[in-house]
Amino acid sequence: MADKAILYDATKCTACRGCQVACKQWNDLPGELTTNRGTYENPPDLSANTWLKMRFTEIGDTPENLRWLFARRACMHCTDAACVEVCPTKALYHHELGFVAYKRELCTGCGYCVEACPFDVPRSGGGGAGTVHGVRTMSKCILCEDRITNGEEPACVKTCPTGALTYGDRSDLLADGQARVASLKSTYPNAYLYGEKELNGLHVLYVLDDTPEVYGLPANPQIPVAATVWQDVLQPVGWGLAGLVALGLGLNYVIARRKIKINSEEE
Amino acid sequence: METVERKPKSTPILHYIFGAPPVPGEDVVERYSRPVRILHWVNAVAWIVLFITGLLFFVPQFSGAAVGGWSGLFHRIAAVVMVGWAALYFVTSPRSALSAVREAFKWGRDDIGWLQAAPSYYMLGGEDTMPPQDHMNTGQKLWWLTVLGAGALMILTGALMWFFKGIIPSGAFMWSAFFHDVGFIALLTFGLVHVYLSAFHPKMRGIFWSMWGGKVSAKYAESHHKKWYDKVTKE
Ligand code: SF4
Ligand code: SF4
Numbered sequence: 001m002a003d004k005a006i007l008y009d010a011t012k013c014t015a016c017r018g019c020q021v022a023c024k025q026w027n028d029l030p031g032e033l034t035t036n037r038g039t040y041e042n043p044p045d046l047s048a049n050t051w052l053k054m055r056f057t058e059i060g061d062t063p064e065n066l067r068w069l070f071a072r073r074a075c076m077h078c079t080d081a082a083c084v085e086v087c088p089t090k091a092l093y094h095h096e097l098g099f100v101a102y103k104r105e106l107c108t109g110c111g112y113c114v115e116a117c118p119f120d121v122p123r124s125g126g127g128g129a130g131t132v133h134g135v136r137t138m139s140k141c142i143l144c145e146d147r148i149t150n151g152e153e154p155a156c157v158k159t160c161p162t163g164a165l166t167y168g169d170r171s172d173l174l175a176d177g178q179a180r181v182a183s184l185k186s187t188y189p190n191a192y193l194y195g196e197k198e199l200n201g202l203h204v205l206y207v208l209d210d211t212p213e214v215y216g217l218p219a220n221p222q223i224p225v226a227a228t229v230w231q232d233v234l235q236p237v238g239w240g241l242a243g244l245v246a247l248g249l250g251l252n253y254v255i256a257r258r259k260i261k262i263n264s265e266e267e
Numbered sequence: 268m269e270t271v272e273r274k275p276k277s278t279p280i281l282h283y284i285f286g287a288p289p290v291p292g293e294d295v296v297e298r299y300s301r302p303v304r305i306l307h308w309v310n311a312v313a314w315i316v317l318f319i320t321g322l323l324f325f326v327p328q329f330s331g332a333a334v335g336g337w338s339g340l341f342h343r344i345a346a347v348v349m350v351g352w353a354a355l356y357f358v359t360s361p362r363s364a365l366s367a368v369r370e371a372f373k374w375g376r377d378d379i380g381w382l383q384a385a386p387s388y389y390m391l392g393g394e395d396t397m398p399p400q401d402h403m404n405t406g407q408k409l410w411w412l413t414v415l416g417a418g419a420l421m422i423l424t425g426a427l428m429w430f431f432k433g434i435i436p437s438g439a440f441m442w443s444a445f446f447h448d449v450g451f452i453a454l455l456t457f458g459l460v461h462v463y464l465s466a467f468h469p470k471m472r473g474i475f476w477s478m479w480g481g482k483v484s485a486k487y488a489e490s491h492h493k494k495w496y497d498k499v500t501k502e
Contacts, residue, residue, distance in 0.1 A: 086441075088324040108339060110324065112444060115437040226441035230448060235325065238452040245456045249463045252390060260392035260469045 003098030004148060005170035006157060007177050008072045009207040010215065011184065012164035015040065015054045015070035019156035019165060023052040023074075026144060026155035046073060048125035048139040052156055055216055071215040072165075075100065075121045075141035076195065077203030082223040083113035083122055085231050091138070098170060099143040099203050107137040114138065118199070118221040143203070173205055180207045190214075199223070286472030294485035296499055298477045300363070306356045307478055313349035314458070316341055321451060343429065350422060370403050371411040377494075381405035392470060399493030406464065413457045417450040424450070 024031065029049040034042055041056035052074040060066040077099040084092045084100060091106035092113060113122045125136040144154035152158070153167040166173065177193045184191035188209035195202030198221050206212075212219050282288070289295050299307070320342040323329045357364045380398035382405060387393040403411065424443040427435060435443075466475045477483040488496040 086444075088327075090327045108324070110339070111432060112441075115432070115440040224438060224441045226438060226445050230441070230445040234445060234448055234452070238325075238448065238455075241452060241456050242459070245459050249459060253463075253467065253469070255390055256392065257469045259390070 001096050003170040003203060004143070004167065005077075005098070005173050005203040005205060006143070006154065007166045007168075007173040007205045007207065009164045009166075009177075009180060010069070010071055011180075011207060011209050012162045013054075013070045013072070014162055014164075015056060016161065017054050018159045018161060019072070020050075020053055022155040022159035023141075024050070026147070027051065027142075046121060046123055048123045048136070051075070051139065051141040057214070057216055059214065069210075069215055071206070071217065072204070074204070075143075076119055076199075077141075077143060078198075078221075079200040079202070080223055081199070082116040082118055082227055085223055086112040086116045086227045088112065095143075095145065097143075097148065099145070101142055101145050102138065102140075104137055109137050111138070116224055116227045118218060118223070170201070170203060170205075177205050177207050184209055285466050285475035288473055288476035288480060289482060289484040295482040296485055296488050296496070297481055298483045298488070299481045301481065302356060302360060303363070303367075304478055304481055306352060309352045310349055313345040313352075314454075316345035317349070318455065318458075320345070346425060367411075368415065370401075371408050371415060373401075374405075374408070377401075378405040378408070389464075389468065389470070394490075400491065400495070402492060402495040404492065410457055410461050413453055417453040417457075420446055420450040421454070 023029070029051065032043050032047065032049060034044065037044060039056055041054065043050055043053060046053060052072070055071045055073045057069040057071070058066065059069065079094075079098075081092070081094070081100050084094060087093075087102075088110060089106045089108055091104070091108075092100060092102045095101040109124060111124050114124055122138045122140045124138055144152070144156075147154055148167075157165040157167040166176070174193075174196060177196070181191045181193045184207070190208075190210045192208045192211060194206035194208055194212050194215075194217055195204055206215070206217070208215055208217075320338040323338050377398040377400065380396070381400065384393075384396040384398065385406065388397050424447040427443040428440060428447065432440060464471055465478070474483065474487065485496070485500075488499075
């Protein structure tokens with residue numbers, strides 16, 4: 001099936017945060033009590049109950065050159081997803097529609113994904129904590145799996161009043177984004193379509209009028225090296241070694257038993 | 268030197284699996300003191316719990332058993348028991364603990380000889396080339412070194428992931444997970460060899476019981492640990 005995606009156009013976003021609210025509403029995520037930090041940006045960070053938030057960035061120090069930038073912050077639904085790579089129980093997986101879904105009932109709360117994600121997205125603490133063992137399962141954006149598999153667009157997209165968020169086939173959105181960036185280039189030479197190539201393609205694309213760093217996005221996100229060598233090298237090596245040793249011991253048993261019997265009979 | 272007076276209480280089925288312990292009337296020597304034996308079995312049980320609860324993390328098909336977080340809790344309890352008991356032993360018997368640690372690092376010419384003779388010795392039972400061994404033979408020293416080294420690695424990386432999650436940078440966390448896995452593989456593979464050699468290898472039949480009752484037959488001690496045997500019988 002064709003990969004689905006969200007296209008976020010930062011140049012059309014007014015940071016009304018309707019998407020934040022819609023996300024909470026549809027996914028039944030309770031609000032959080034926060035304190036005034038002197039910014040409209042709220043809550044301060046993603047959490048197990050906040051899967052989507054807008055990031056506010058102020059750049060420049062005089063009224064003339066001041067820029068106030070907004071960027072969506074939620075799971076990027078990476079093609080090369082570090083979280084999927086490290087998840088020991090395969091609770092996290094790629095849905096056939098391309099995004100990164102998870103089965104909460106398989107999550108052990110190990111938190112490897114929390115550490116591995118290059119975008120610092122997953123959070124422990126979903127689904128409550130066990131009373132005795134205190135385990136808190138992982139939570140993150142699921143691209144409204146229940147909506148999109150029923151032909152609806154995600155709640156955030158549905159609610160966006162300015163058209164900054166659109167949803168559709170990733171290939172279509174890629175073309176839209178490229179066209180938009182091309183038209184922005186004359187005024188904003190640094191304009192960039194983020195997510196086209198990053199991690200082999202994100203399923204959330206960003207139209208930016210400046211470099212990713214300016215928007216607080218990593219310029220070159222990577223799966224952590226430790227995660228790759230661990231999962232793709234060490235684990236198969238470990239299985240191979242254990243198998244070889246078991247085989248060797250079995251072989252030794254068969255040979256040694258015969259030989260040693262013969263030896264003792266000779267004595 | 269002493270002799271076994273009582274009939275051993277273990278059942279014949281266990282003799283079948285692990286070989287028979289020294290028979291009544293046989294000359295025996297003390298090999299492992301009671302605290303050492305208790306330490307060994309506390310460790311062994313904790314190791315098995317750690318191994319199983321850890322393994323659940325690597326086999327997606329088993330992961331159902333890890334769900335809900337109970338396996339993680341048992342993993343931590345077993346870790347605390349294992350480390351705690353070892354620490355307790357160290358505090359209560361610092362001398363024997365230290366000399367045991369030192370034993371792992373005492374290497375000499377006969378250890379080289381052991382390495383050369385081992386394949387034929389353990390495969391074919393050839394005894395002629397095997398140099399006399401001390402209380403620990405070279406293989407045991409290697410296992411003991413693995414336990415000490417990998418054990419330290421497991422404690423360090425485990426503690427980092429348990430207590431410092433979110434405090435240390437995520438890269439340090441991922442490398443901890445990596446090296447916890449390295450230690451796991453080392454202990455698993457060498458642990459298999461250890462279990463096999465001390466319970467099932469045809470030349471070691473019955474030696475299993477020395478970690479149970481503390482005694483080995485004088486005959487075994489002389490043929491497998493000549494240097495040590497000479498030392499204890501001289502006293
Ligand atoms: S952004 Fe993070 S949580 Fe989302 S798919 Fe990528 S690695 Fe996984
Ligand atoms: S916390 Fe859950 S989802 Fe994340 S890696 Fe561990 S088992 Fe997988």
